[in-house]
Amino acid sequence: MSGPTIVVGTIGSDAHVIGVTLLEHALREAGFEVRNLGAQTPAEEFAAAADEVDANAVLVSSLYGHAEQDCEGLHETLAEVSADPVTYIGGNLAVGQTEFETVRRRFREMGFDRVFESETDIDAVVEVLRTEFGTDEQVSQPVTRVSS
């Protein structure tokens, strides 16, 4: 049984990957198929990957303050491929000390379906995605034990 497919990655020249690393694991645990593009991913690669895995959702992360520039053209490129994923963005999107509501509006205008504050915790993201795709607790797999 395999759940909806999700592409995650950090966009632009941003190398902050801790957030997407946690997201990747949490989403896998919750039963989603995940493709993690990692750090410094160009907008086009998000589209290419979404196309390749026929993604249900694309989750873009940006921490270093240039999300706005880096996401230019992302939704246009996505429109060209056959997959039609919902798009989320999260991380540290504000430049300086901008109000979050202003930030949210800006990214909604750019085409993102959902915009997340940097306080967002992982369980909340998982919850939203479950609601989005009508999957419920059942898909969730047991926590896998890690040992070296």
Added chain:
Amino acid sequence: MSGPTIVVGTIGSDAHVIGVTLLEHALREAGFEVRNLGAQTPAEEFAAAADEVDANAVLVSSLYGHAEQDCEGLHETLAEVSADPVTYIGGNLAVGQTEFETVRRRFREMGFDRVFESETDIDAVVEVLRTEFGTDEQVSQPVTRVSS
């Protein structure tokens, strides 16, 4: 050889005496004659003491926020006695987070010759008093050794 005479004390119901205790010692060391009235001294007692020792200066301390009420009538009572001391006030005079310039103006209007911020350090007070009375470093006595 004895220097100018100074009355110090904490006014009103205020029991904060650390500041005046340090002032008392520092002024003594600097060669002044000091009468310390201690804590919770009514305005009238400042006048009475000034009269008694024929004070050159009266230093009023207030930390707990009620300086304005407590000093009402102080200068009037002082005017009635024969001594004619300069009057200083210092400590924590602002109520809440008032600008210091406003506070200074208020206390100047009440008759104080000088108004000091709470950051004032003791050496600065000694310096000002020396200038006030034209006494110089010479009056200063050696630091007395304390032992139990």
Added chain:
Amino acid sequence: MVRDVTLSEAELRRIDQKVWDRYPGGDPAEFRDAVDFHESLPAEKQFARVLEGAEDVLTQPRAGVPLLDDQIELLDTLVRDGNADLLPTTIDSYTRDNAYEEAREGLNRSRETGTDELNGFPAVNHGVERCQRLIEATDAPVQVRHGTPDARLLAAVTLAGGFQSFEGGPITYNLPYTSKYDLAETIEYWQYVDRLAGAYTEQGIRINREPFGPLTGTLVPPSISIAICLIEGLLAATQGVRSITLGYGQVGNLVQDVAAIRAMEALGREFLPREVTVTTVFHQWMGGFPRDEARAHGVIGLGSVTAAMAEPDKIITKSPQEARGVPTAEANAAGLRETDQLLRMLEDQDIVLDGVDREQELIERSVRSLIGAVQDAGNGDIARGTVRAFDRGLLDVPFPPSEAAAGDVLPARDDDGRVRLLKSGELAIPDDVVETHQARLEERAVAEGRDPSFRMVADDVSAISNGRLVGRPEEN
């Protein structure tokens, strides 16, 4: 002369009547009704129970404003934005001076102008019922914090009003707070307060009592704080109090502070009767704060780290606005959050400091000697002994505004930043301890190339607000 004996039922009733006579609210509260109210409180509002049952260090701020609704709102903010575990209600200065007429005026003016015309909550003027409303409206146990030498009516009203903890004592709310009372006088007043707490205790309402350990807040040697808290604990126990929180104010030296808390816990168990449950409270630095808020955060941080290591039962927090005036609710909550962050980051860590034992031993021997001197001075009666010991300077406090203490002791920091006795006057601590203190101060004096003098004391008093612990002479 005052003696350390339990007030009789009759005496209690007699004083009670006299005390309630001054109650501006009219009829005295019925003791039975008060007990009923206390009994109606859920477990999470029972002060002694919450405090004594806690696993982690509990946090508690200071806070008080004149109007009831504002006070409820303020306490709410401190729980919501500050995670406070225990709540305070700080009483205004007029009430502390028993000036209920002025307190009423201030209260009325506050109602009219909508600004705070008093620096605390005038609980006596609000009266029993409104106190009960405060207790009902808040979500955590609430303590009365004040500084009132004659706190009889305040205690009668607030205990009937549902408060289950009452700070202060005959020494700790006299010597640092006023110049107007004899010790014999305040001991008598507080015997009533303690007996009243004892009466509630006998009805199953364990009122918590907390001596104000920090005293003048300024370089108080640990042994003095602890000895005085123990004496107040003993006096309270005689009157039937069964929940006592011994208090101590941070001096800023980690080893000395941890040693002091440990000593206080150990001596509390040793000196107080078995039926008393002893807890401890650690106050973040009570002396002069830096005016700069960032630096004040540093001072609060050190207090929190110390508490995490010493593990007292609770910590009283300061705000970054301490040097400026009464803090805003937001600043008060900020102090709580910083404290909470540090306590929780350190709570899992097992941290053992070297040298605590040695310092603790010094403190314990000094305390035993001080208490012994008090007992001797009173021929076995601790109340009488207290009056006499202070009179002779056998027990003393640095920088007292009051003449009830000799004020002959002068503290200074040694080269490591520990508080030592530069002048010990007649203080009844063992000779070898005095010598150790002197030797440590000599070491510092040599290091600084100057004699131990009042200038050193003055430098130390101002050091923390100037950005350091030890008041070294300026470097050239």
Added chain:
Amino acid sequence: MVRDVTLSEAELRRIDQKVWDRYPGGDPAEFRDAVDFHESLPAEKQFARVLEGAEDVLTQPRAGVPLLDDQIELLDTLVRDGNADLLPTTIDSYTRDNAYEEAREGLNRSRETGTDELNGFPAVNHGVERCQRLIEATDAPVQVRHGTPDARLLAAVTLAGGFQSFEGGPITYNLPYTSKYDLAETIEYWQYVDRLAGAYTEQGIRINREPFGPLTGTLVPPSISIAICLIEGLLAATQGVRSITLGYGQVGNLVQDVAAIRAMEALGREFLPREVTVTTVFHQWMGGFPRDEARAHGVIGLGSVTAAMAEPDKIITKSPQEARGVPTAEANAAGLRETDQLLRMLEDQDIVLDGVDREQELIERSVRSLIGAVQDAGNGDIARGTVRAFDRGLLDVPFPPSEAAAGDVLPARDDDGRVRLLKSGELAIPDDVVETHQARLEERAVAEGRDPSFRMVADDVSAISNGRLVGRPEEN
């Protein structure tokens, strides 16, 4: 393949030429002129001299803005309002990506709009002369701080521009900062940087070099940080660098942090050639911060207390706005002042923690084993060994954005909050150390009633920003 040998005079000159070819400022700087400029600097601006000669822990913030005058003003504020001992100039992201065209645009736009259109100081575009003006205008030694994998031109320009310290290295400015470079590539680039620093050193201008010890800032086991810093130190020493500052980022456990600094000092002396002067830098917590400023003050406080105990040569401070974005100058100065307050309140105190030796021994043995593995993998050549060791996962880093590290290690905190290896992959640390780590994590797992899993790691990563050190499961 890359080898750990000193670049020859000829090679240096050849690369130099290639590097300066990309200089937007026109002609390359004359080495002799650059040396003259350095020689004109007073003692208090000589980075290595100030750092190595200091008695107390020195403070240094991070800070960089696009325009020269603004940068001068910013550094001024940090000295005046923050008491900073050492200054930074943080470089913008375009320059780190060697995108000098974009940096120029950002610089021009900043000039036109008067707002900061770059997140740092574009030193290459400013050019040698304007760098010299910066150095002349400031009152303390200034270091270049960045995160540039290929920092050759940046080094050439800034060293000629009078900076006397340059952060980074082939591993520490590759693995955490980018996904685009091989290690062999960055080692080659940094051999040039180090050789250049060496060339200055030979002229009597001792350029300080500082590996970026915190790596990804997130639960990095001390042994990994230290081993990597030592390798970068060895590589730099080969090229003639004589002043090396080993770096380490706070993990938040007091004992482990003190042990790590001690181990780093001891191993630095042991592994680096005698002619190198080794100093240490401690970074306040480099992982996710609480958004709330009061809580952030708590985190900064713990870092400062730790530094006061561990006594590194310098501390890099954070600001209370860390979680929000690049801090204002005022917030940056606030972080410095809080740190200063705590360092100075603790500097006179002699604080010895129990259990540091045991933890230090664990760290030291792991580091020796890691370095041994690198040496073996390179048949005695540390450069080649580094490439191979990372390739095989013998040396590894948690959470690398780069594929140049295996990324097979996974850290988690034990029950005491110390960072341990939950997954150690192929990491070349002794078996018994791995077992100790596993056993400690099992203890925690038992205490929490759950298996050690990635969920535990995730909880730990977010714990400090959520108000605690260890990411325990919610209590019910």
